[in-house]
Amino acid sequence: MSTELKNPSLLAKNGLDDSTYYEEITQTQIFDSATPEIQLAWEDIRYQVTIKKKSQEILKGVSGSANPGEFLAIMGLSGAGKTSLLNIVAGRIKSCSSTKVSGTVKANGIDINQLNFQKYCAYVTQEDILLPFLTVREALTFSAGLRCAGSSKEIKDKVDGILHELRLTGIADNMIGDAMFKGISGGEKKRTSIGVELISEPQIIILDEPTSGLDSFTADILVDLLIQQAKKGRTVIATIHQPSTSIFKKFNKLILLSEGLTMYQGSAAKSRKYFSQLGYKTPRLVNPAEYYIKLLHITNRYELTKEESEILENLKMAYEGHADKKDKIRDLGTAQLNLYMASDVGSIKKILILTKRSFINNVRNPGPSQITIGFYIVTSILLDLLFHDLGNDYEAIHTINGVMYFLAIMCIQIGNTGSAMTFPVERTTFFKEYGQGLYGALTYYITKMIAELPLQVVAALVASPLLYFPLGLDLTAEKFLTFVFIIFLSQWMGHGLGYIVGALCSSILIANAAVPMVSSPLIAYEGLMDNTEAFKWVQYFSPFRWSFQALCVNQYTDMDWDCDPRGPKCDPLNDLGFSDSIGMSLLWCILFSVGARSIAFIELKVLGLKFKNL
Numbered sequence: 001m002s003t004e005l006k007n008p009s010l011l012a013k014n015g016l017d018d019s020t021y022y023e024e025i026t027q028t029q030i031f032d033s034a035t036p037e038i039q040l041a042w043e044d045i046r047y048q049v050t051i052k053k054k055s056q057e058i059l060k061g062v063s064g065s066a067n068p069g070e071f072l073a074i075m076g077l078s079g080a081g082k083t084s085l086l087n088i089v090a091g092r093i094k095s096c097s098s099t100k101v102s103g104t105v106k107a108n109g110i111d112i113n114q115l116n117f118q119k120y121c122a123y124v125t126q127e128d129i130l131l132p133f134l135t136v137r138e139a140l141t142f143s144a145g146l147r148c149a150g151s152s153k154e155i156k157d158k159v160d161g162i163l164h165e166l167r168l169t170g171i172a173d174n175m176i177g178d179a180m181f182k183g184i185s186g187g188e189k190k191r192t193s194i195g196v197e198l199i200s201e202p203q204i205i206i207l208d209e210p211t212s213g214l215d216s217f218t219a220d221i222l223v224d225l226l227i228q229q230a231k232k233g234r235t236v237i238a239t240i241h242q243p244s245t246s247i248f249k250k251f252n253k254l255i256l257l258s259e260g261l262t263m264y265q266g267s268a269a270k271s272r273k274y275f276s277q278l279g280y281k282t283p284r285l286v287n288p289a290e291y292y293i294k295l296l297h298i299t300n301r302y303e304l305t306k307e308e309s310e311i312l313e314n315l316k317m318a319y320e321g322h323a324d325k326k327d328k329i330r331d332l333g334t335a336q337l338n339l340y341m342a343s344d345v346g347s348i349k350k351i352l353i354l355t356k357r358s359f360i361n362n363v364r365n366p367g368p369s370q371i372t373i374g375f376y377i378v379t380s381i382l383l384d385l386l387f388h389d390l391g392n393d394y395e396a397i398h399t400i401n402g403v404m405y406f407l408a409i410m411c412i413q414i415g416n417t418g419s420a421m422t423f424p425v426e427r428t429t430f431f432k433e434y435g436q437g438l439y440g441a442l443t444y445y446i447t448k449m450i451a452e453l454p455l456q457v458v459a460a461l462v463a464s465p466l467l468y469f470p471l472g473l474d475l476t477a478e479k480f481l482t483f484v485f486i487i488f489l490s491q492w493m494g495h496g497l498g499y500i501v502g503a504l505c506s507s508i509l510i511a512n513a514a515v516p517m518v519s520s521p522l523i524a525y526e527g528l529m530d531n532t533e534a535f536k537w538v539q540y541f542s543p544f545r546w547s548f549q550a551l552c553v554n555q556y557t558d559m560d561w562d563c564d565p566r567g568p569k570c571d572p573l574n575d576l577g578f579s580d581s582i583g584m585s586l587l588w589c590i591l592f593s594v595g596a597r598s599i600a601f602i603e604l605k606v607l608g609l610k611f612k613n614l
C-alpha cells in the first residue's frame with residue numbers, strides 16, 4: 001500500500017475542490033409532500049467510556065449529516081465507533097456514570113432532545129427483535145395496531161402495502177422462528193424487522209449492520225429496498241460491514257471512521273477519486289470498500305506501526321483540511337416537524353392487541369403449551385402406575401407425603417422453567433417497544449399475565465383428574481376442586497418465580513442456569529425434610545412449602561382414616577408442622593404469587609428505565 005506524501009494541500013493542487021469530492025446535496029427525488037423531510041446533522045460528537053476507572057475515547061469529535069433522499073453508509077474497521085455514532089445520532093446513548101457523550105444532534109436544526117425524536121426515527125438493531133411464534137403478517141399487524149390509529153381495514157391495507165414493498169407477501173403467513181424453531185430466513189427476518197419499524201412511516205431509518213450474516217444476493221435486495229425508502233424522501237443511515245461492489249455503488253453517501261475520527265465523508269461515488277488523488281488508488285477490479293477497510297486497517301490500536309500512523313495522519317489531515325466543507329444545513333422547515341405527530345392509539349386498544357399478541361405467541365410456543373401439557377400427562381400416568389390407590393391407613397401417610405412433595409415440585413418447576421424460558425426473549429421486545437413509548441410497563445405486564453392464564457388453567461384441568469382419581473386421593477367433590485385449584489396455584493407460583501429470574505436474564509441460556517440455582521435452596525425448605533432450624537424464615541419465601549402444605553392440608557383434613565386405633569396417631573399434619581387451614585394455605589399461595597409478580601414487575605420497570613430515557 002503506497003504511503004507517499006499525501007498532503008492535504010495537494011488536494012487543491014490536484015484540482016480537487018470541495019465540489020469534486022465533497023458531495024453536493026442534490027434534491028433528485030420527488031418527495032411525498034405530506035410527510036416532512038428530515039436532515040439529521042451532528043456536530044463535534046465525543047464519546048468516552050470509563051471501565052475500571054480507565055477512560056477510553058471512542059469518538060473524538062465527529063461531525064456530519066444525513067439528508068433526506070439519501071442512503072448514508074457508515075463504514076470502518078470493527079471497533080472504529082460506527083455503532084456508537086449510530087446510537088448517539090439516534091438518541092440512544094446518553095451520558096451516565098460510565099459514559100460521557102457531548103456534542104449536538106439536530107433534526108432540521110432542532111436539537112433532538114427537544115423533540116419526541118422516537119416518533120420520527122426508526123432504529124433497526126443488528127439482532128432481530130421479533131416474537132418467534134408470530135407470522136410475518138401478524139408481526140406487522142400487531143406493530144401497526146400499536147403504532148397507528150385507524151380501522152382494521154386501514155391497518156390491513158397498510159400491512160399489505162409494506163409486505164408488498166418489502167417483498168414479503170410470499171412468506172407473509174410463515175412463522176418467524178428462532179434458533180430452536182426454524183422459521184423464515186435471515187434476510188426475510190431482517191426485512192420483517194425493518195417492516196415492523198416502517199409501518200409507522202418514520203422519516204429517518206437507522207440500521208445497525210442490516211446486511212450482516214446475509215449472502216451477497218440477499219444483502220443486495222435489502223440495500224435496494226433501503227434505497228427505495230430513501231427515494232421516498234426518507235433519511236436512511238446504516239453501518240455496513242464489507243459491502244459487495246454492487247452494494248457499494250448504491251450508497252449515496254459514505255462516512256469512513258477510524259479510531260473515532262472521520263476519515264472521509266462525502267459521495268460514495270466520488271470517494272475513489274478522492275483517495276486516488278491522495279495517493280491511495282483503488283486497484284482495478286478491487287472493491288473500493290474492501291480497499292478502504294484495508295487502508296484503514298490497524299493491527300493493534302494501542303501500538304500503531306509507522307505505516308499505519310502515517311496513513312491515518314494523512315487521511316485525517318486531508319479530511320480536516322476540508323472540514324468546513326460540510327453539508328449545508330437545509331431549511332426543510334422546522335414547522336413541519338412540529339406539525340407532524342404520529343397518531344396515538346387508545347390504551348384499551350393497546351391492551352387488547354398486547355394480550356392477543358402474547359396469547360398467540362404463547363399458545364404456539366411448544367414450551368409452555370404442548371410440551372407442558374404432554375409432560376403433565378406422561379408424568380401423571382407414571383405416578384399413577386407407581387402409586388395408584390394410596391390408601392388411608394397409617395402405612396400410606398409416608399407415601400402420600402412423598403407424592404404431594406413430588407407434585408409440588410413438579411408443578412412449580414413446570415411454571416418456573418416455562419416462564420424463565422420465554423421471558424428473556426419477550427422482554428427484549430418489551431424493552432424496545434417500551435423505549436419507543438408504545439405502552440407502559442404495567443400494561444405489558446398485566447396483558448402478559450392475562451394471556452398466559454388460559455394455558456395454565458388448561459394444564460391444571462388436564463393434570464388434576466389424571467392424578468387425583470388413580471392415586472385414590474380423598475374422594476370428595478370439594479377436595480377435588482380444591483386440588484385442581486392448588487395445581488393451578490402451584491404452577492402460578494412457579495411462573496411468578498420464573499418471572500423474577502427471567503426478568504433479570506438477557507438470554508434463555510442464562511435463565512436456564514439461574515432457575516435451578518434459585519429453586520434448589522427453596523425446595524430444601526418445602527417442609528418434608530424439616531430437620532434444620534437454620535434460616536427457617538426462608539420457608540416463607542418458598543413456593544414449594546406453600547404448595548406442599550396446601551396439598552397435604554387438602555388431603556388430610558377430615559380424611560376418612562382407617563388407622564389402627566392401637567397404632568400411632570394418624571395426625572400427619574401435626575407431624576409436618578402444618579397448622580394452617582386450607583383457606584389460609586391457599587392464601588399463602590396467592591400471596592406468594594402476587595409478591596413474586598410484584599418483584600418481577602419492579603425489576604422490569606427499573607431495567608426498562610434505561611431504555612425509556614433513550
Ligand SMILES: Nc1ncnc2c1ncn2[C@@H]1O[C@H](COP(=O)(O)OP(=O)(O)OP(=O)(O)O)[C@@H](O)[C@H]1O
Pocket residue numbers: 049051058076077078079080081082083084085099
Ligand atoms: N458502553 C461501552 N462500554 C465499553 N466499551 C464500549 C462501549 N461502547 C463502545 N465501546 C467500545 O468502543 C469501541 C467502538 O465500539 P462500536 O460498537 O461503536 O464499534 P463498531 O465500529 O460498531 O464495531 P463493530 O463493527 O465490531 O460492531 C469498541 O472497542 C467497544 O468495545
